[in-house]
Amino acid sequence: MANIKDVAKQAGVSIASVSRVLAGRAGVGKTTRQRVLKAIQALDYRPDLAAQRLRSRRTDTIGLIVSDIRNPFFTEISRAVEDMAYQNRMRVILCNADEDPEKERLYLDLMRDEKVSGVILSPSLSILARFQISDYPFPVVLIDRCDRETIADAVVLDNTDSAYRLTVHLIEQGYRRIMFIYDMTSATGQQRHEGYVMAMATRGLETQVKVVPTPVRATVDVAHAIVSELVRGQLLPDALIGSNGLILLGIIQALREVRLQFPEQIALAGFDDSPWTQLQGPGITVIAQPVYDIGQAATELLLQRIAHPSQPMRRVVLPGELRKRGSSARRTGATD
Amino acid sequence: MANIKDVAKQAGVSIASVSRVLAGRAGVGKTTRQRVLKAIQALDYRPDLAAQRLRSRRTDTIGLIVSDIRNPFFTEISRAVEDMAYQNRMRVILCNADEDPEKERLYLDLMRDEKVSGVILSPSLSILARFQISDYPFPVVLIDRCDRETIADAVVLDNTDSAYRLTVHLIEQGYRRIMFIYDMTSATGQQRHEGYVMAMATRGLETQVKVVPTPVRATVDVAHAIVSELVRGQLLPDALIGSNGLILLGIIQALREVRLQFPEQIALAGFDDSPWTQLQGPGITVIAQPVYDIGQAATELLLQRIAHPSQPMRRVVLPGELRKRGSSARRTGATD
DNA sequence: CTGAAAGCGCTAACAG
DNA sequence: CTGTTAGCGCTTTCAG
Numbered sequence: 001m002a003n004i005k006d007v008a009k010q011a012g013v014s015i016a017s018v019s020r021v022l023a024g025r026a027g028v029g030k031t032t033r034q035r036v037l038k039a040i041q042a043l044d045y046r047p048d049l050a051a052q053r054l055r056s057r058r059t060d061t062i063g064l065i066v067s068d069i070r071n072p073f074f075t076e077i078s079r080a081v082e083d084m085a086y087q088n089r090m091r092v093i094l095c096n097a098d099e100d101p102e103k104e105r106l107y108l109d110l111m112r113d114e115k116v117s118g119v120i121l122s123p124s125l126s127i128l129a130r131f132q133i134s135d136y137p138f139p140v141v142l143i144d145r146c147d148r149e150t151i152a153d154a155v156v157l158d159n160t161d162s163a164y165r166l167t168v169h170l171i172e173q174g175y176r177r178i179m180f181i182y183d184m185t186s187a188t189g190q191q192r193h194e195g196y197v198m199a200m201a202t203r204g205l206e207t208q209v210k211v212v213p214t215p216v217r218a219t220v221d222v223a224h225a226i227v228s229e230l231v232r233g234q235l236l237p238d239a240l241i242g243s244n245g246l247i248l249l250g251i252i253q254a255l256r257e258v259r260l261q262f263p264e265q266i267a268l269a270g271f272d273d274s275p276w277t278q279l280q281g282p283g284i285t286v287i288a289q290p291v292y293d294i295g296q297a298a299t300e301l302l303l304q305r306i307a308h309p310s311q312p313m314r315r316v317v318l319p320g321e322l323r324k325r326g327s328s329a330r331r332t333g334a335t336d
Numbered sequence: 337m338a339n340i341k342d343v344a345k346q347a348g349v350s351i352a353s354v355s356r357v358l359a360g361r362a363g364v365g366k367t368t369r370q371r372v373l374k375a376i377q378a379l380d381y382r383p384d385l386a387a388q389r390l391r392s393r394r395t396d397t398i399g400l401i402v403s404d405i406r407n408p409f410f411t412e413i414s415r416a417v418e419d420m421a422y423q424n425r426m427r428v429i430l431c432n433a434d435e436d437p438e439k440e441r442l443y444l445d446l447m448r449d450e451k452v453s454g455v456i457l458s459p460s461l462s463i464l465a466r467f468q469i470s471d472y473p474f475p476v477v478l479i480d481r482c483d484r485e486t487i488a489d490a491v492v493l494d495n496t497d498s499a500y501r502l503t504v505h506l507i508e509q510g511y512r513r514i515m516f517i518y519d520m521t522s523a524t525g526q527q528r529h530e531g532y533v534m535a536m537a538t539r540g541l542e543t544q545v546k547v548v549p550t551p552v553r554a555t556v557d558v559a560h561a562i563v564s565e566l567v568r569g570q571l572l573p574d575a576l577i578g579s580n581g582l583i584l585l586g587i588i589q590a591l592r593e594v595r596l597q598f599p600e601q602i603a604l605a606g607f608d609d610s611p612w613t614q615l616q617g618p619g620i621t622v623i624a625q626p627v628y629d630i631g632q633a634a635t636e637l638l639l640q641r642i643a644h645p646s647q648p649m650r651r652v653v654l655p656g657e658l659r660k661r662g663s664s665a666r667r668t669g670a671t672d
Numbered sequence: 673c674t675g676a677a678a679g680c681g682c683t684a685a686c687a688g
Numbered sequence: 689c690t691g692t693t694a695g696c697g698c699t700t701t702c703a704g
Contacts, residue, residue: 001473003681014691019683029689046449050389051681054696059386069414075405082432091446094430096418110427113382137337252615275585276612279592339697350675355699365673387697390680 002043011039022047053115061091062302063111063119065104067144067186069096071245072274073291074122077143080295081120088303090117099185101126112137118302128187139305143298145187146315153305155298155316159188162287162320163195166241166269169285169322171203174331175239175267178205181226181251182243183212189243192271196241208237212247226250238266238331245272252280268327271320282326290318338379347375358383389451397427398638399447399455401440403480403522405432407581408610409627410458413479416631417456424639426453435521437462448473454638464523475641479634481523482651489641491634491652495524498623498656499531502577502605505621505658507539510667511575511603514541517562517587518579519548525579528607532577544573548583561590574667575603581610588616604663607656618662626654 004022008015013032020028021036028036039045053059064081066074078094085092093114097104101124108127111119118139123131123146131150133140142154163180170178180196182189193209200207210226242248248270255262262268262281270277273288297316304311340358344351349368356364357372364372375381389395400417402410414430421428429450433440437460444463447455454475459467459482467486469476478490506514516532518525529545536543546562578584584606591598598604598617606613609624633652640647 005681015682016684016691016693017689020690023683027689032690048390048451048681049449050386050395050451051696052683053386054384054390054680054698055682055684057683057696069411070408072406075411078405079432079434096415098415113385115384115386249611249615256615274612276610276615279585279588279612279616341697351698352675352677352700353673356674359699363673368674384697387680388699390682390696391698391700393680393699 002045003048004045006043007036007039007045010043011035057115059091059115059117060089061093061114061116062299063093063095063107063114063116063121063138065095065097065107065111065119065121067097067122067124068099069094071272073144073245073272073289076291077122077295077298080292081299084296084299084303088299090303097124099124108136118306120298120302125185125187139302139309141298141302141305143294147187151313153301153314155294155301155318157188157287157289157294157320158317159191159320160195160198162271162322163192163241163243164199165195165320165322166271166285166287167196167199168203169324170239170241170267170269170328171199171205173267173328175328176205177208177235177237178239178241179208179210179237180241180243181210181212181247183247185212186244192243226254236266239328240266240268242268242270245270245274248272248277248284248286252284262327263329263331267329267331273323278325280327282329285325285328286323287320288323289320293318338381339384340381342379343372343375343381346379347371393451395427395451395453396425397429397450397452398635399429399431399443399450399452399457399474401431401433401443401447401455401457403433403458403460404435405430407608409480409581409608409625412627413458413631413634416628417635420632420635420639424635426639433460435460444472454642456634456638461521461523475638475645477634477638477641479630483523487649489637489650491630491637491654493524493623493625493630493656494653495527495656496531496534498607498658499528499577499579500535501531501656501658502607502621502623503532503535504539505660506575506577506603506605506664507535507541509603509664511664512541513544513571513573514575514577515544515546515573516577516579517546517548517583519583521548522580528579562586572602575605575664578604578606581606581608584608584613584620584622588620598663599665599667603665603667609659614661616663618665621661621664622659623656624659625656629654 004015004018007018013036017028017032018036021033062085064078068074082092095107097107104124104127116138120141120143122144123142128145128147131152133152140152142152144156146154146156167178180193182193184190197207240251242251260266269285271287273286277284277286301314340351340354343354349372353364353368354372357369398421400414404410418428431443433443440460440463452474456477456479458480459478464481464483467488469488476488478488480492482490482492503514516529518529520526533543576587578587596602605621607623609622613620613622637650
């Protein structure tokens with residue numbers, strides 16, 4: 001492959017001029033530029049990225065580490081981030097931590113090795129709990145998961161508020177014994193739990209919760225098991241909330257199995273709008289996240305942080321959208 | 337950050353020795369190795385990837401270009417490829433062409449610029465039609481989509497056979513007027529169509545097909561529209577096959593809207609097993625692909641090709657698995 | 673077994 | 689406006 005020297009020779013100029021043209025920098029004569037451009041074309045020259053990066057100490061690359069690429073939430077995020085990044089002449093390295101803290105660490109190390117300009121990260125609890133920007137040699141923007149105390153640029157859903165509204169909706173529809181099923185692998189589960197508790201407390205209702213044990217791979221199956229057991233119990237709740245898409249899926253599987261109809265026998269609601277939520281029986285009531293927006297906002301935040309390393313921290317909190325569907329239809333015979 | 341010189345100084349050896357230890361090469365004295373290792377630890381030294389790549393002319397990186405990251409098929413592929421790659425000390429750059437030939441070209445160029453060791457690609461028709469290995473400066477392994485005539489390493493489902501078996505299954509269940517809805521954006525659609533035609537012809541049945549117009553972003557919506565129109569027609573088919581997951585989704589949406597029950601009023605079958613296929617009414621009959629295996633096999637093929645550039649081309653054809661579910665239940669009152 | 677030295681291809685002063 | 693030159697951090701002969 002041709003290198004910058006070949007181009008310079010072909011164009012009859014110095015390699016410095018070629019470099020200038022490449023960088024689109026001003027201060028190059030019209031004719032010189034023309035000749036360089038022609039030579040580049042003639043030789044089908046492409047600058048060597050490794051050399052550029054080594055010399056310039058810039059990679060123009062951002063890293064994106066998602067918790068689970070199989071979650072549609074994150075695939076959509078990745079699309080948004082890529083779109084934004086390429087518009088800004090940046091590359092992106094996408095990594096899937098698979099909800100595995102060890103992999104997450106591995107990829108964070110990789111980012112350091114690759115000397116990325118910055119990273120967008122949906123952190124596991126273990127990382128989030130002791131998150132310090134100063135621990136990372138690059139700017140980090142957190143997405144999806146972030147505590148209130150964490151000091152970092154971040155873009156998140158208003159989890160507590162969304163859960164609150166979702167719970168209130170169920171209450172208004174006449175449900176009283178509402179159970180919240182959530183996982184503690186992520187900060188989102190906890191925050192949503194808070195919103196639920198707040199809503200129940202406000203109305204003087206008793207809370208009922210089930211926790212999906214922490215670092216479980218098969219969230220769906222565990223949710224399934226929990227609900228199955230529930231059904232065998234004495235007092236079945238009259239509504240169920242799943243704190244994320246996978247838990248919701250597990251719940252539905254279990255309900256199908258024991259032939260429990262919703263909302264007739266038990267109401268249902270959850271988080272994340274997937275293609276299948278509308279097709280499920282009368283449709284599932286969910287909080288939909290502005291996913292693409294989250295990805296876009298995160299990328300913007302990161303690019304700005306890269307440009308201005310010392311600007312104050314910023315946090316973008318986006319509202320969730322309550323999509324009311326059949327699974328939370330007004331309870332027949334409700335006294336409310 | 338510390339560089340190799342710092343390490344050499346700290347260890348009291350030459351940079352050459354450090355380099356040798358780093359590469360794990362033999363021919364380094366025991367004490368020298370110890371001292372280098374200690375220095376590396378002490379300084380928390382990490383070799384500069386850009387410099388390594390520039391000097392060694394190797395990137396140890398493979399590219400993965402998928403057609404649509406939102407398709408669970410490809411997210412699962414990406415997991416398999418990453419797992420395999422990291423086990424072999426390779427990095428992977430994941431790109432999402434989004435079913436857009438222009439993006440695909442862009443990413444293929446990117447791969448060249450990044451000087452990747454090889455690429456795993458699910459090609460668009462436009463690339464596949466004139467695919468020549470010699471057009472690419474790196475080894476390429478095709479996945480998911482590949483014509484019989486294409487000369488390239490490839491890992492694909494036995495599409496024609498799978499469609500054949502799926503169609504025969506419907507026929508055996510008593511269905512006769514079976515319509516096949518497919519897209520022509522990908523080779524898979526065409527191959528599956530062939531299998532369908534073959535099965536129908538064998539049984540002396542007439543084929544009915546609808547084509548989802550080529551480069552449509554919203555496959556789901558188009559499938560939806562097609563089915564809606566169908567319903568208004570004179571003679572509704574008694575079974576529908578969707579040639580991929582998105583089309584299947586569109587079909588189901590449309591049937592729901594017009595309140596057509598399956599399999600009672602119309603049977604249903606398709607490709608790709610998603611989480612929601614089991615939860616849909618009586619469950620959807622589908623051909624499930626051995627997705628993880630496909631990703632693994634592709635990575636193996638690529639790594640071997642990289643190691644032995646001139647070995648003969650190889651093609652791995654994996655069988656699909658027919659998962660019979662309620663949507664293709666035996667037709668009541670069938671004469672078969 | 674170890675070290676010195678020559679670049680890989682490019683950018684960015686610096687000089688003219 | 690253009691060219692010369694000194695490295696970026698590392699691998700890899702080639703001597704010793």
